[in-house]
Amino acid sequence: MTDHRLEMKRRTLLLGSAAMAASAMLPQRSFAQGTPRRGGTFVVHYGAEQRMLNPSLQASTGVYIVGGKIQEPLVDLDALGNPVGVLAERWEAAPDGKTITFHLRRGVTWHDGKPFTSADVQFTAMAMWKKILNYGTTLQLFLTAVDTPDAHTAIFRYERPMPLNLLLRALPDLGYVSPKHLYETGDIRQNPVNLAPVGTGPFKFVQYERGQHIIADRNPNYWRPDAPYLDRIVWRVITDRSAAAAQLEAGQLHYSPFSGITISDIARLGRDPRFIVSTKGNEGNARTNTLEFNFRRKELSDVRVRRAIAHAINVPFFIENFLGDFAKLGTGPIPSVSTDFYPADNGPQYAYDKARAARLLDEAGYKPGAGGTRFAVRLLPAPWGEDISLWATFVQQALGEIGIRVEIVRNDGGGFLKQVYADHAFDLATGWHQYRNDPAVSTTVWYRSGQPPGAPWTNQWGWTDPEMDRIIDDAATEVDPVKRKALYARFQQRANSELPIWTPIEQIFVTTITAKARNHSNTPRWGSSTWHDLWLAE
Amino acid sequence: MGWVRGYFRSPPAVIGLVLLLLVVAMAASAGWLFPRDPLALAGRPLVWPLDNPRFWLGTDNSGRDIAAQIFHGARISLLIGLVATVIAVLIGIVIGAVAGYYGGAVDTILMRVTEAFQTLPNFLLLLVLVVVFGSNITTVTIAIGVVSWPAPARLTRAEFLSLRNREFVQAGRTLGLPDFKLIFGEILPNALPPVIVYASVVMAVAILLESALAFLRLSDPNVASWGNLIGLGRDVLRVQWYVSAIPGVAILVTVLAVSLVGQGLNDALNPRLKGR
Amino acid sequence: MTAPVLALDRLGVRLPPGADRSHALQDVSLAIAAGEILCVVGESGSGKSMTANAVMRLLPVGVAIDGGQVRFDGRDLASLPEAEMRRVRGAGIAMIFQEPMTALNPLRTIGDQIGEMFGIHTGLGRAAVHERVQALLEEVRIPDPVRAARAYPHELSGGQRQRAMIAMALALDPKVLIADEPTTALDVTTQAQILALIRDLQRRKGTAVLFITHDFGVVAEIADRVAVMQHGRVVEEGPAAEVLERPRHPYTRQLIAAVPPLKAPPPRPLSDEPILAIAHLSKTYRTGGFLGRGARVTHAVRDVSLVLPRGGTLGIVGESGSGKSTLARCIVRLVDPDQGSVRLEGTDLATLPRAAMRGQTRHIQMVFQDPFGSLNPRRRAGELVAQGPIVHGMPRAQAMARARELFALVGLDPASADRYPHEFSGGQRQRIGLARALALEPRVLVADEPVSALDVSVQAQVLALLADLRLRLGLSIVFITHDLRVAAQICDLVAVMKDGEVVEHGPAGAVFERPRHAYTKALLESIPGREFGGLAQAPA
């Protein structure tokens, strides 16, 4: 038995990329109908405590799940994924793309009663988005000023043209507004309001018991008439995933966001009529698993070796047997859910072909030596995410079969970031690449050269490609949407052919929620949205 | 050697020895029964035990044969237990002997250091050591050894304090024996038996510490240790509980065997404790 | 002979399999009448303590009575059910033990433990019990009985604790009192007071006393009748005077002969050239306290000056705590004296630095008291003796050969050189200790209570060996002991120590016949059975 006989009993091997839509269409359950029931407490699983809860200072799902209900962004996405006004009612952009005007909603008040005005937007944009907010600093790099001719108009002035659809796609995540009158004095980072956020949203912050729970109650004078329906939301801190699944079943939790429980629990609760388990409502948070190559290792700087490695790993088998129904074959840095930018032709793909992999490695001059080993590499997996450690083990096993001995080196969060993105002390690394609705927000930075060492999730592979840099810079300032999409198509094809990073798997977060919930998962980033229309049936 | 007969007269001690030999046999036969690398992909993940004839104990969530990992894991866990115990006992004996024999200022300083190690929760110190020096198998084993030396040190010091003034040591001194001959020639052979018996406790704790580290995903992933298997099985605990249960039982049996043998030795060496 | 209160009739006690002999007691028949003291005497292992335990039915696990009767109060205690037996213990027959230090519960007051007797056997109220306890403590003449009742065992001296034990035993006026070597662990002066107390209480209350001892002096002092036991059998029994003066059984004769008399033999000629001169030696211990304040200071040795003539034996006698052991350890520099000098043929050992001292140790060697503690259990006997010479540079083979010669010299079979210490008897081990000391051909031998832990017959043999070696090798010996009889027989000069000071010293005969210091007189007075001692002529 030269090669281990793989067990193919249950499913035929899906050679092509499984259509994402197909796997998402699970048996329909009642999503939104019947008259809304007022009141009740909605309990949320809160997996990792953050250092702050204000989404205009820290852009991460861990903050949105709480802060997103208390503070609101200028613009959010509607059910179909198109921008819809929240704190901004209308907006228009000048033809040269250098000025974009927002007309703000009237009659909106902060939770402490003060009125919401354009001064708040000006202060948040200039002091927070531009200086502190991660990814906001790059997005608003060329923002020079925000003019406030009256209390309900904010005019954004840019030094270089800002494509409207890029800004509108970015603002749902990077456009939350904070109260100026609470932040204008003292150091923003140490402001106690960060852990007791004040916003305009449907729920008012009540209490944060470190390590235990956060509580927010219904905002009686919320600007949307007779919303929200719920009386209270409670976020319970549970770090152990199995414990969270146990408490879901014991009825102590209603909702676990962003794949908070383990893959096997997701599969199990999916078959339980008491729960709805699906990716619906997370299309705005797509991510791809990565395999990052360090060009400072001679072997990995040769594109044939990188392609051989890609061919040597049976990704469809891994997805079908390890990740279950909520992952699909990755086709490049831009995921298929990004309807605006997903190109028709993605460039070269790397199907599982062990023989070809071996041939490529021989061609590159790395023949198998003693014990069949061609060379050895150190693989650093990111410590978060069950799928990442399974994928790392699978890579170790697969590459072992074609003579590349892989040693997995474990680190905790801080250690991983420092070793990979600052010290470059890795050969292969693997983790998540988050796609945020527009390639310019947090995707092209993985390929653009000239990133300062120490900046995580950026091009630290020791790879500079002038052609790729040019495509990225042009696309970033191209105002015409059609031309911009074409540029990103060439970006996707070049990324797949040069393969500095391989993006073999595309996943969306999975939501596990009680079947009693209504009006849930009704926008692409529902987990982060305000839940003003959410209610619980009997 | 009268105590050998004494040892075999107590049933728990014999059961312990049999279990220990079983685990050692598993470790020895691992290479022969499961030639392939235990961490290699063997089949579909999460196959139930006895569900597929090729995997008696099923596969874990990385598609690896659990039976292979249990057999190879026996070798790792015994190795970690043994090496860590040797490190801890060696450091313990040296510090305990010097503190116990010389007393005075030397004793106070060394005891302050031992107290420092015991006041600081040992698992916390182990965490810091593993995070700092990386979690490959050698650093983990050394860290466990370095963390568990205070207890054997205290025991050796107590033995030395009581033996130091015994008449045969004073006789040695009047004969003109130098200090190191007195320590290693005269006192140590008599101080060793209780320390050796206590080594079984240190070994049991070492194996449990490694599995706790693996549970927090801080152990060496390139090694088929039982702790890693339990850590891995934690994610599928609700349905495929056997992935964590089987290695848990393996650890339980090994630690039980080591403790029973240790207790058997202890009772055989000082029969008075058995109430005779 | 009035009707016996307690009578043992052919009592047998079986030992568990694997013991060195099948029966601890065989056909033991004894009887004690009221108001009479029966002394049961014998060496260790003779079964005397087992007899007491058998009567009280407090035998260790695996040991049981397998024959004979124990008649008391018209009933056979051997076959009494446990509940009945418990009512007899303490009320009918009471018992006191040898080790006063450990025989009382350290965590409870004396009054409470004595009061417990009344709690078990009578229904008396707390106040009545308190009163009875005070009366008992006065009866046993404990100083300051009120404070003693509230005191914990560790706050009383050995003698006071034994008095408390006696008070506890006599609480319910038992018909029989069993005393298992009650004074062995006490100093000779305290022993005398306790013996007098038992005698007095027994006469006043008419209790029958079964007194177990190995010390013939005590037997001579208080016994009405005597029973001699060997290997679990009674070999001789009869009135005290008859058994002691005209012993019939050879074993009894041999035992009595081994007891050294108090009268010193004629003095030996001594050379006037001193081999060892101790001048103004002092040593104080400072224990406990914090940074020098509040420390407890004990002056172990205070300004001692003595001279050991060449070839002579200087005896140092005194009770425990008198400082005689510390003096010995200062001479051998196991302990560093605070001031004073110890001149061995010119060189002052007291002030030598430690490294130089190690070179000098070969000239002065020490023999220790505890046969079980003084030999390293993990080394072979031959190796122990050869260790000294090997350290001082003698090649191993030659040292081992020398060791075999020394085995013969001290009367041991040279072939046993490669056996381990636990395979030898107490007497044989002391001979090995002696061989070890002699291996370095020392000029002076310091013997710290070398025979105190041995049975009297074995003691006699070792003393005879010492005297013989003294002549053959011209040894000068410093001999430390608390037993004045031993000192009288073996020492040429004697120094009496009390609280760290030498109160009197001089030739043995003079000190023992015409003691000058009050303390020496009191010491000699309190030796039990002073006139009694030895039939055959004492060794030369």
Place this chain on the structure above:
Amino acid sequence: MRILSLAGRRLAASIPTLLLILIGVFLLLQFAPGDTVDAMMAQMGGGDAATARQLREFYGLDLSVPAQLGQYLWRLVRLDLGFSAIYGKPVATVIAERLPATILLMTASLSFAFFAGLVLGVVAARGVNRWPDTIISTLGLVFYATPSFWFGLMAIVVFSIYLQWLPAGGLEDITQVQTGIWRTLDIARHLVLPTLTLGLIFLAIYLRIMRASMLEVLNLDFVRTARAKGLDETRVVVRHVLRNALLPMVTLIGLQAGTMLGGSVVVESVFSLPGLGRLAYESVVQRDLNTLLGIVFVSALLVIAVNFLVDLLYARLDPRITPGG
């Protein structure tokens, strides 16, 4: 008065130990790859080099190691434990929030282990070499050999999911607001499984020590005297043996305090209890040196306090021990 002098002396004696630990851990953690800013960026999911540099200045990480150590010790002398990077609050408040859960868990597990161990030890010693002894001793070893987290996870599966008797985790149920007795009962219900899990290993240890200590004391002379006084076996054990046999058990509490806090790291993460154990683990992973050292400082004080109580208890139990000694 003598208690204060004893406390004073014990505290003074442990100051050097405390300093030794703090400096040791401080230097050790300097070698760990990455610092608290890396950990923060890992958690935030983003961050550019500029903000990283700013944050490092803010947390004083740009100073040299000796300077940082000097600064920390200078603040420590004024009992200021510094600022927690993770929680943006003074370390003292963070620890104060987490202390009750840990103290509750430790006292519950310690008392459960001590008393159950004591009772089982006595029963085993009384029936030595017969079936009660063998069963209890082997059961003790089985508890000792069970990995605590494994027992915890299995207990959750059985008791909270399958039987639904006990909550699966957390310190209290905050969906309904309760006060007074109901809240205590609720917290007690939440603590049953964690106490069982943490206490089990220590139960095995106390059981073995108690059995050995009982057998030792039963052979002493004063027990024979007690029997000679006509006491029956049960009264001998209760009035004489028990108290003497307790002495080694009491000393053990002092030694165990440190290891128990270590054990709580795992138990608190399995049962998601907001205690110092898990806070310590998080501060190691987040490289939050101030919080970690604060926890080490507080846990050292906790262990010293427990040892002080043990000394008091020992002095009360054993009259031979004078406070000076």
